[in-house]
Amino acid sequence: MDDRVRMHAELLVDHCTDVSADDNVLIRAPTQAEELVVALYEQLGERGARPTTSWLNSRASRAYNREMDSEDYRTKDHDLAAMKETDVVILVGGLRNAAEMSDVDPEKRAAAGRARQPILEERLDKRWVITKHPTAADAQKAEMSTEGWKEFVYGAMDRDWEAQRERQEQLVEILDPASEVRVVSGETDLRMSIDGMETLNDYGTGNMPGGEVATSPVVDSVEGTLFVDVPFRESGREVHDARLEFEEGEVVEFDAGRNEDVLERLLETDAGARRVGELGVGMNRGIDRLSHNMLFDEKMGDTVHVALGEAMDECVPDDREFNESSRHVDVLVDVSENSFIEVDGEVIQRDGVFRFEEGFERA
Secondary structure (H helix, E strand, O other), X not given: OOHHHHHHHHHHHHHHOOOOOOOEEEEEEEHHHHHHHHHHHHHXXXXXXXXXXXXXXXXXXXXXXXXXXXXXXXXXXHHHHHHHOOOEEEEEEOOOOOOOOOOOOHHHHHHHHHHHHHHHHHHOOOEEEEEEOOOHHHHHHOOOOHHHHHHHHHHHHOXXXXXXXXXXXXXXXXXXXXXXXXXXXXXXXXXEEOOOOOEEEEOOOOEEOOOEEEEOOOOOOOEEEEEEOEOEEEOOEEEEOEEEEEEOOEEEEEEOOEOHHHXXXXXXXXXXXXXXXXXXXXXXXXXXXXXXXXXXXXXXXXXXXXXXXXXXXXXXXXXXXXXXXXXXXXXXXXXXXXXXXXXXXXXXXXXXXXXXXXXXXXX
């Protein structure tokens, strides 16, 4: 077995989820991630934990969803019951075919998402991590060789995560007491209030790779234009050049250069899907290029991401309004050139460089 796979498994079990002998561990993984699952079972066996695996098969999912009627989707009670008995959840991605679900009706996918919502809410109360096992299909998406993709994936994970936490804490200290954030890049000019919200420092505890600082905006505060200059994948199809206009926190106008109907279906999922649930800032300098894989791209140091839909539990205090949705879809803005992030009127990042980094240029 590749030593990097064992490194990955050890990170997931120790750094990300801190598994002990008392834990029931659920692993959800595609069949093509078998090698990582075997390595996880080695690690979990050493700790005396109790694992079970839910294998994912995109071809089977496609077959099921194409035959279902939208009105027949409902929460799978046995999955919900299993989640209630689970202490740790390890979610592994890894594509065999990036477009496998492209001919499934987006309305059905939205209905399936709504049916899964109670399971998602239960999972968010557990210790959990989302990660990726390198596959040939994801390498093709990234326009890399299979081995090049593996090197990229493991390079993003093989970090000094305590040093990453300390570096990201500098941005947390800026955002925590702040009232307003403005992001300007090309055609994007977006403002939002984060007054009273909390800031998440993800240094590999929620995602592996980690490397972002995130918060949730006040629900009705988002104003301006968001131009998504990096394509994003939804329902197996890529949406290009999406433009969203926000007023009082809600998308009031939108268009896209490609697959606008996919964007429309996303926004129509439920009321919360037309609002912003997250503002995230990438800070992982081990990710030095876009790969068309959001788990990695959103951590890249020259990007900002906005999530349409569900807000983040970690960022919304109990006394603040929480944006609820069955969706949480991240879209990306490249802030490497002709851009800045402003917090309470002060520029804290310009052209991808933070004010606490060497090379920051003050106006």
